[in-house]
Amino acid sequence: TEPTVLIAQIQNQSARLLKQNISLNLVGIANSKQALLNRNGITDSNWRAALAEAQHSPAIETLVEFSHDAQLLNPVVVDCTSSAEISRQYVAYLQKGFHVVTANKKANTDDMDYYRALRHAAKAQHKKFLYETNVGAGLPIIDNLQGLLKAGDKLERFFGILSGSLSYIFGEVHNGLTLSQATLKARELGYTEPNPAEDLNGLDVARKALVIAREAGLELELENIQVEAAVPDDLAQMTQADEFISALEKYDAEFQKIVTAAEAEGKVLRYIAEIDNQNIQVGIQAVAQDHPLYTVQAGENAMVIHSSFYNPVPIVIRGYGAGADVTAAGLFGDLIKTMSVETSL
Known part of the structure; x- marks a missing residue:
């Protein structure tokens, strides 16, 4: 699946990116039931077992509080679901200081009022809302x-x-x-x-x-x-x-x-x-x-x-344009675009 491939890409490429002065840390993985959170980074390939036993709620309030407590610099939330409920939370994430990277088409095909609200929130907070994978998987x-x-x-x-x-x-x-x-x-x-x-x-x-x-x-x-x-x-x-x-x-x-x-x-x-x-x-x-x-x-x-x-x-x-690999690659590309100008590739 896209999230599995993307997580592997992040874990495998962190060292390479560090040589280019880019620190990319995976600090949270969530499903509909629970969230695995670790401010020091999730580096274990056996993250599924840890997620199954995680005690944190996947609610936006939990993730925002965690980001604040861990003093995360440049936090990004990546949505690999097709959930309308999660896509409706993007404005709140942007307002709380997160960039949003998504493969989920629901936000961009919601009503025009929400479509505009998303872009307004991103602009007002100087955050990025990126969705290259909405169309064509990893194609630009x-x-x-x-x-x-x-x-x-x-x-x-x-x-x-x-x-x-x-x-x-x-x-x-x-x-x-x-x-x-x-x-x-x-x-x-x-x-x-x-x-x-x-x-x-x-x-x-x-x-x-x-x-x-x-x-x-x-x-x-x-x-x-x-x-x-x-x-x-x-x-x-x-x-x-x-x-x-x-x-x-x-x-x-x-x-x-x-x-x-x-x-x-x-x-x-x-x-x-x-x-x-x-x-x-x-x-x-x-x-x-x-x-x-x-x-x-x-x-x-x-x-x-x-x-x-x-x-x-x-x-x-x-x-x-088919398969998890190309979509995950597109998400990874968007993730890199959220880096500040000083540390971009």
């Missing part, structure tokens, strides 16, 4: 987009494959697997949610598209996005994984007809998010060989940015 999408916009560029059109899991599934379908076989394979590799319906219903991609649209200045809400799920609605709404897989197997033959029809025209199916003017739409498209997303390999993310500066030839950012 947000960073590049922010750089363009700060330079006076304007997003004119965007389209892309924003789900590593759906990229993998659709790639495997064109390699001869059925939809249910490809989905099960993706789940076994850890690319999908425990219940793959949460990938195939398209809502995760819709959230990512909304993050990008808002970066570009569009004041839209999640309900403004046109979402076409990759499977029929009755399947997309299933909450039990076993029930979903069973139903998906019955849908295989129907989906195969869509695949065969696309291949007969020399096309491939891709699950694409598109932003054009004030419209965002998410769904399956059959693309031909001259389309920028035709050659995307299974598991890759790819984004095509048409802007005032980059037109008619767009910016294309492409790379691996």
Whole structure:
């Protein structure tokens, strides 16, 4: 998982960073039940056992008090969950002097009032709110987009494959697997949610598209996005994984007809998010060989940015977008960005 890989990265790279005058200490690990806190740093790779026996509450009050008592310099909270409850605490963390680094898309796709409040709190407290991994795992999408916009560029059109899991599934379908076989394979590799319906219903991609649209200045809400799920609605709404897989197997033959029809025209199916003017739409498209997303390999993310500066030839950012390693690497990169100017890389 992302937190496991990230913790290992922090523990393994602390010595290297120290040579560059960067002191990065892991002093707390929390789950929904308890928090393991140690002002001297958590260096043991067997932290799971210690966490299971930890007596501290994971509540924000406990962590703020600990940070104060330990006199932590430049504290950062990293959110690897998908919890709306935790994302709603970001403003409080910022106000208490923490930077916030997150892979959790809930904050940036909450209502616009909270979206603005977050940025206001970060600015007022001179703290960083960083979320590169909200879109494209470890790919530098947000960073590049922010750089363009700060330079006076304007997003004119965007389209892309924003789900590593759906990229993998659709790639495997064109390699001869059925939809249910490809989905099960993706789940076994850890690319999908425990219940793959949460990938195939398209809502995760819709959230990512909304993050990008808002970066570009569009004041839209999640309900403004046109979402076409990759499977029929009755399947997309299933909450039990076993029930979903069973139903998906019955849908295989129907989906195969869509695949065969696309291949007969020399096309491939891709699950694409598109932003054009004030419209965002998410769904399956059959693309031909001259389309920028035709050659995307299974598991890759790819984004095509048409802007005032980059037109008619767009910016294309492409790379691996599935799995814990790339997301953890993106989180680690954001973590390093919270360092003060004097000690930055």
